[in-house]
Amino acid sequence: MKHIKTVNKANLKETAAKGGCGKCQTSCQSACKTSCTVANQKCEAVK
């Protein structure tokens, strides 16, 4: 494409279908625990 560059896989829907195993790290959302977003966690099912 000339005007648009997509920088990632745009695969959130795929992860929903295969997700929910619960193996991932807990992601406290509180400011006092330095874990304020789930988005910087890793999927632990992906090896």
Next chain:
Amino acid sequence: MIHKYIQNDKYIVLDVCSGGVHLVDKLTYELLDYAKPPFEKVCPDEILDKMSGYDKNEVAECYDELRELYEAKMLFTDDDYAKYAKMAMKAPIKAMCLHVSHDCNLRCKYCFAQTGDFGGCRMLMTPETGKKAMDFLIENSGDRVNLEVDFFGGEPLMAWDTVVETVKYARSIEKAHNKNFRFTITTNGILLDDEKIDYINKEMSNCVLSLDGRKEINDNIRPTPSGKGSYDIIVPKFQKLVAGRGDKDYYVRGTFTKYNLDFANDVLHINELGFEQLSVEPVVTDESLPYAITEADLPAIFNEYDRLYTIMEKQTVEKDRKFNFFHFMIDLNQGPCAVKRLRGCGCGNEYVAVTPDGDIYPCHQFVGIEEWKMGNIFEGTVNQEIKDYFAGMHIYSKEGCSECWARFYCSGGCNANSFIYEGDVKKPHKLSCETQKKRIECAIALAAVKQETGE
């Protein structure tokens, strides 16, 4: 739903429901004010008229590209995740915040734990209670293998024997139960010595070291009980700990308040001290307090995040990254699945806090609020009504989240902050939402730059 924004010279379009991130040119960015589904085979005349400042052929070309992305389900994708919210059911407990100390040797002015005692008595957890908490966690963890335990306080180093004995006990039983404990610790550093540093670097998979930045900033708000500053005591100890940390995770973590809205200077200062894994975040507190951040401070805070972003972008482009900033870290490809993103932290369901006398609360921030007490580890019972309530917390059950572009990145925010400052777990804390959204914008932009530069 899309979210478009400009970060420095980048025009960024986020397709909220596919997670797609697109860098576009100025023309496309403006065209998205008008081009929306359903897309026509050719760009409609009324859109060409609205884009009259641009060449018509260019506009039509852009329109075709947008339609192509739409048809590939990478733009304006539907939100059909509500069905996965049904998976938000009661789950085994896999993480515990272990309050080994309800006492502290600092008197930080913003402490949510009322300088360590959480509104109760100053007390330390006994080793027996720590061990019992490990038994409780194993018993309630179902088929979860990885179990996380964060030694917290107050100041956990004040209960060092309990930390050591709890870890030793957990390690002695984990294999027999097919579990893998991951220990972390959050410390203010005052009591660190060589023995503790070695132990933490051996046993703790992550450690959070509290430091607010520049000496005068830190010492003003993180004094000792006698009123002296803590900076000179803790900085050399943290440096020693990190020097021996190897490739294990750590964060030097600070809080900024109204007193240092120029907090990027504190981030840079901490980096200059030799630390590379950094986290500095806004205080969340009662807005009537003098150091509290209020809505009026948001423009200054956003400017400061932009300044920090610009520094990090430059370092990334020049392949000279000097530090990671926790809240600008995002993995656009291998992050958590959408199901996890619907639910967030899992407090009160997958995650609990245990006090020195064994009481169970949904998380450390709920500790001391009697109505949220879930039980006691010695009784071995967990209030299922409260567990059910938290199991049902997701972005579709919280006010405003299902319409927010940031919902798959913040997952509805901190339940405790919502309850304490908005009066309802289901009502997200507005100020936190605003700062969170700004950080996510910066994080996505930085991830795009990394992608482009091959970092």
